[in-house]
Amino acid sequence: MQRITMREAISQALWEEMERDPDVFIMGEEVGVWGGSYAVTRGFYDHFGSERVRDTPISEATIVGAAIGAALTGLRPVAELMTINFAFSAFEHIVNQAAKLHYMFAGQMVLPMVIRTVSGGGRQLAATHSQTPDVIFAHFPGLKVVAPGTPEDAKGLLKTSIRSNDPILFIESATLYQMRGEVPEGEILTPIGKSRVQRQGKDVTIVTYSKMLEISLKAADQLAQEGIEVEIVDLRTLRPLDMEPVIASFKKTNRAVIVEEGWRSYGVGAEVASRIYEEAFDYLDAPVQRVAQKEVPLPYNRTLEQLALPQVEDVIRAVKEVV
């Protein structure tokens, strides 16, 4: 076991896959000479060279579009969009091209590609740079959306994503890069589309993912001191959504709180709550609670920003609502 940061875990996954397969290459804004705007690809340019670590112009649509084209020729591009806020400029190519071509051309076109990007607020970047619009992308069949919450999952899921033959949006959290965690040495390949129980408990099921896993774990620690035992299911993949561990846990606890960083309306909470009602209505002992971002564009001011983002206290409050 090594204890490394999320940043190191992602970097290791990229490095190992590039060493393993010469068809894997990286393209994006500042991924090369700069070393990645979140320093994930520092040292890659010198080691792998400019052909495999390609600095692009500021052209998000074409970063994704060209990755699609390269993938169609059999390469395995890892396209980086500096933040998910810039993915809107590439929305067409993510949801209307990458997500469609394999199906629409009857399987003739195969897109073994990963789009890496960064989501989440909390760094005082104001409304345009702080969003968590992950669910928007998860809305589209044909795309897979992966969003890890631990260094181990980040490494294992990214390696699997790079080897996958489907287009994958791989969403990292802006405020988790420094997070440390245990990561097994050597090869780890974590399956896509599998939720995982991250903490065992018998009283309440928290369903969450990415940054909110960290918040939920903190809340669970505090609640444990009050004798409330929380079980936490980390979705890890938003599409395809694996509800099995969620339903299994809910049938045990009969209570659920869904925690997401994005806005509440039409969000992960809405989806997961509906599925719980559909698949386990008879097990329901309390209305499902949702913890999410307040419905405003995220303000710059630190106090207001933190007020709008889901906090540990919000999770604790929601759990107490249902027990």
Add this chain to the structure above:
Amino acid sequence: MEKNDYLELFHQMILIRLVEEQATLLYQQGKIGGFLHLYIGQEAVSTGIISSRQPQDRVITAYRDHGVAINCGIPVNGVLAELLGKETGCSQGRGGSMHMADVSQNFWGGHAIVGAHLPIAAGLALGDRYKGRDSVTICMFGDGASNIGYFHEALNLSKVWNLSVLWVCENNHYGMGTSVERASAVSEIRQKAEGYLIPNSRVDGMDVMKVREAAQKAIEMVRTDKTPYFLEVETYRFRGHSMGDPERYRTSEEVKRWQNEEDPIGIYHKYLLDNQIASSEEIDEVEKSAEQEVQSALQFAESSPEPLAEDLYKNLYVEME
């Protein structure tokens, strides 16, 4: 060029014309759903361009793709069956008129979002460059596409990375119902390539021999010099943008003038006779065989099976859990 090569060009052009006329009937009979954009009038463009490629050269185009599909080698069976939404269609009835492809013929699709396939074309060329292949990616699009951002991003990238793309702008004077003059700051679209220092030229798209000459030169340059090239082909669509276009944006005199004086099939027919390449009987024979091809394809398409309901989710992902 051998005599047969000349006649094959005529064959492809007349075949496209006849397929499009057949499609018109099928649409009027309610057998084709969705949009139907006809290539009538523009046959010399794709025929001239695509007959100039090598097998390793990729082709990708926009939604007015039936002609390109035929030039790339998709049998008429696959084209008509796709229009009828049948399982035997080139996209198994999942794509329809605007989304025909046959990767085995290096035809990477009809793409229906204006301009969105240009970045994909850059990526195809990037893949070939990465692997050291000498393929050229031929990317066709309309004049209207030159006004959307994807066009500019893709042209810029192709120059910055010296990608082997032949950009082919089919300037048919109208993006839907808006004339080039009303939509574009420059009416010669090739001028936009100037801004990216991409070598360019403009050619008469109603004369298949002129298109071929320009395309061969351009493809050669792209392949040898490892540079993008921008070829603007001036053409005209004889029918509306799609079926049910009231055509308020142009006069019937204008359309008639093009049809009477600039019909690419008529021009090429005359060329073959004037240069004593083929007799009018021989050309008629080619036309007759194309008619039979369309009729037999029609039967094939009409009698082909519908896709199965249980295949609704087929090809959603390569890897399903």
